[in-house]
Amino acid sequence: MSEQVLSRIEGGVGRLTLNRPEQRNAMSVEMSTLLGQKLRDMEQDTAIRCIVLDGAGEHFVAGGDVKAWGRLLTMSPSQRGEDFRIRLGSSFPLIEQLESLTKPLIAAVRGYTVGAGLCFVLAADFVIADETAKFLFGNTKVALNPDMGQTYWLPRVVGERRAYRLALLGSQLGSAEAKDLGIVDDVVAPDALEDALTALTNRILATPVRAAMETKRLIRQSRLNTITTQFSAEVDGIAACAGEADFLEAVTAFSQKRPPKFG
Numbered sequence: 001m002s003e004q005v006l007s008r009i010e011g012g013v014g015r016l017t018l019n020r021p022e023q024r025n026a027m028s029v030e031m032s033t034l035l036g037q038k039l040r041d042m043e044q045d046t047a048i049r050c051i052v053l054d055g056a057g058e059h060f061v062a063g064g065d066v067k068a069w070g071r072l073l074t075m076s077p078s079q080r081g082e083d084f085r086i087r088l089g090s091s092f093p094l095i096e097q098l099e100s101l102t103k104p105l106i107a108a109v110r111g112y113t114v115g116a117g118l119c120f121v122l123a124a125d126f127v128i129a130d131e132t133a134k135f136l137f138g139n140t141k142v143a144l145n146p147d148m149g150q151t152y153w154l155p156r157v158v159g160e161r162r163a164y165r166l167a168l169l170g171s172q173l174g175s176a177e178a179k180d181l182g183i184v185d186d187v188v189a190p191d192a193l194e195d196a197l198t199a200l201t202n203r204i205l206a207t208p209v210r211a212a213m214e215t216k217r218l219i220r221q222s223r224l225n226t227i228t229t230q231f232s233a234e235v236d237g238i239a240a241c242a243g244e245a246d247f248l249e250a251v252t253a254f255s256q257k258r259p260p261k262f263g
Helices: 029-044 066-074 077-100 116-124 150-156 159-170 176-179 190-205 209-221 227-242 245-255
Strands: 007-009 015-020 051-056 106-111 112-116 125-131 134-135 173-175 186-190
Touching: 007 029, 015 029, 015 173, 029 077, 051 190, 066 245, 077 116, 106 116, 106 190, 112 116, 116 134, 116 150, 125 176, 125 190, 150 159, 150 227, 173 176, 176 186, 186 190, 227 245
Parallel strands: 015 051, 051 106, 106 125, 112 134, 125 186
Antiparallel strands: 007 015, 134 173
C-alpha cells in the first residue's frame, strides 16, 4: 500500500500531498495521524518557511471515508455514537496541529473538497483553487452535523450568518463563489495552479521569519473561542446524530446507491 501522505521539501517550502487518489483522498484514520505527524515535523524544521497542502489526482479531499461506515449498520445507537467519538477523538491531534501552526499554510485545491475535508481549506492561511474546484458542505446530507473543526473555522472565515447557510443547507460552491465569500483567495486556470503557488510561496519566503510568525500568532489570538471547546461540542453532536434513524437511513441509502429518505 502506498503512503497516504507524501512529503517533500524544496527551497524552504514543505509540500504535503494527500495520497488516496482512488478514493478522492477521503480521510482515513491513518491519513489523519500521518498528516498530523508530518505537519509537526515540518513545523519543527527550521529550513521550512511555509507549507503547501494538496491532493493527489483530480480532487483535494472527499471528506471522511464514507465507505467504511457500512459496518455501523449492525451497531446499536450508543455503539455508533461511541464509534464516532473514538475515531474523531483520534483525529484531534491533527486539528490541534492545524490550529497551532506558526508557519503559513497554503491549501492548493482542485476538484472536490467535501465535508470534513473542508477543515484544511478553512484552517489554511492562504487558499489557491483552480477553476475545477468545488466545495461541498455535505454533513447534513448524511444526517450529521459538521465536524473536524468546521464550526470553529467557518464562521471566522465567512461570518456567522453565512456559516449557517452553508452548513445547514448543505451548500455547494464553485471556485468563484468560494472566492466571493473569502474561502478562496485566488482562482486560476488548471494549468496555472503551480505557477500561482510558486509566486505566493516566493512572496512568503521574502517575508521576515519572526514578523510572519508574530503576525500569524496575533491574528489567531484575536479569536474568542477555543478549538478544544468547539471540537468537543462537534463530537457530542456527531455522537447524538449517529444514534438517530436518519443517519442509519443515510448509510443504508449510500450502500444501496439511492437518495436517502429522511424522517
